[in-house]
Amino acid sequence: MPEFTIQRLGHQGDGIAQGPVFAPRTLPGEVVSGTLDGNQLADIRIVTPSSDRVQPPCRHYRSCGGCQLQHASDDFVARWKQDFARTALAAQGIDTEWRDMAISPPHSRRRATVAVRRTKKGALTGFHGRASGTITEIPDCHLLDPDLIAALPMTEALAALGASRKGEMAVTLTLSGGGLDVAVKGGKVLDGPLEMALAQFAEAQRLARLAWEGETIATRIPPTQVFGRAAVVPPPGAFLQATAEGEAALLAGVREIVGAAKRVADLFAGCGTFALPLAETAEVHAVEGEKAMTAALDKGWREAQGLKRVTSEARDLFRRPLMPDELSRFDAVVIDPPRAGAEAQVAELAQAAVPVIAHVSCNPVSFARDARTLVDAGYRLDWVQVVDQFRWSVHTELVAQFSRT
Structure with a gap:
């Protein structure tokens, strides 16, 4: 060879x-x-x-596609992720201070989407193999919280009830204050008998909530997520930071950057991961593209105690970014876009002269592109911290501070 x-x-x-x-x-x-x-x-x-x-810690590693880097030491993975982000910025001609990396521990993923398929003997649940449609069972997964591992047999029973023989279901499992929150895509078309059977299933399995193709079938206990002093019930399948530790690291960075600002805009706000904790000290305007998420955020704020005013707006920031005259009334802006970044919104933000920006990103390449726009407009990139919520994967997140020079 x-x-x-x-x-x-x-x-x-x-x-x-x-x-x-x-x-x-x-x-x-x-x-x-x-x-x-x-x-x-x-x-x-x-x-x-x-x-x-190193010897991969998980026995499923060779057949499972959930992790890519378990064969590398923790020190190597940390250096590689830092270097990935550093290289992306260097390609844009930007240098900055690099803070110590925050790494989530094993068995800490509180949310995951598993593939589920019916078989002749029952059902199969797990992650897809690398570049494969084959499902690998993961009973000893080192990523997932033990409570998610314990829920895997439930997904097989769910497949027996609602999966077609030809298709594959995607089942999102999320730990919540009310118990297990389950959202299913790719199952049978919902009709009366199936809806009744699913409602009975949710009760028997003591699920907090069961949703089918975005439609809530049953809610036994509100599946709350706690953001600061607020308890929020996100819509089914809504975005949530992958680990509590990762969320805490990102929030700590955002809090530091925002500092004593009295008026804050939170762009791509989701259900309030940053907006609601920041409302402990500042008035916040939260903007998010999905109405169901802004409604959940607003309800969480209204039911919380001791928070300053939070307003919310459902708005597609890719097509209708906030303009400089809208942004200029804020002392600080938090922006947490999806992987593609926020090219249109950052272009307007660069012209608004907001004193400080907390930029959270899940893609160093799009972050570096948007950072170049801000630096060209007179901002300084003060520091970057890489946050590794997706241990043993290539996924790299970060939080960074921009200030006017």
Whole structure:
């Protein structure tokens, strides 16, 4: 077999040798051999291992696609994620202060979407294999909170009730103050008998809530999420930070950046992850594209005690970003866009001269692009902190402070 020396890791976590040749689950400096299929290396054998190579802690790692980097030491993964973000900024000609990375512990994921398929003998639940439609069972997963692991047999029983024989269901499991919050997509078309059966299932399984294709079937106990002093009931399947530890690290960074600001805009606010805690000291205007999420945020604020005024607005910030005259009345802005970033909104924000911006991002590349826009408009990037909520994956999040120079 031909041998290759791995030069670096790509953004998807694959080792890259000269060619380029892509070799999954390899590390820089390793000499490997395998069967070359196009530019992909298969049947890989490690000839010379890296000193950063470790035994994967999870027995499902080889067949499961949920993690990409369990074969690397924790120190290597931390350095690689920091370097990924640093390189993205360097490509835009930006340097800054880098704070210590915040890393969520194993068994801390409080929300996950599993694939569920009916089989001849029952049902199968797990994560897809790498670049595969095959489902790998994950009873000993090292990512998920133990309470989510305990819920996996329930998803198989749910599939027996509501999955078609040909399709596959995506079941989102979220831990909440009321218990397990379950949202299903890809199941059978909902009709009267199925709706009744699902309601009975939710009661028997003691689920906090069960939703089917966005429609709430049953709510036994409100599936609350706590944001500061407020208890919020998000709509089914709504975005939630993956771990409590990751959310706490991002919130701590945002609080520090906002500081003593009295008027704050929270853009892409979701259900209030940042807006509601910030309302302990500031008036907040929260903007989010989905009305159901702003309604949940507003209800949480109205029922909380001791918070300053929070207003909310359902608005598509990609098509209708807040304009400079709307932004200029705020002392600080928090922005937490999806992976594509917020190019249109950042362009307007750059012209608004808001004193300080707390930028949360789940994609260092789009963040760096938007950072360039802000720096060109006179902002200084004061510091960046990488937050690793998705342990052993290539997913990299961060929080950063921008201020007017």
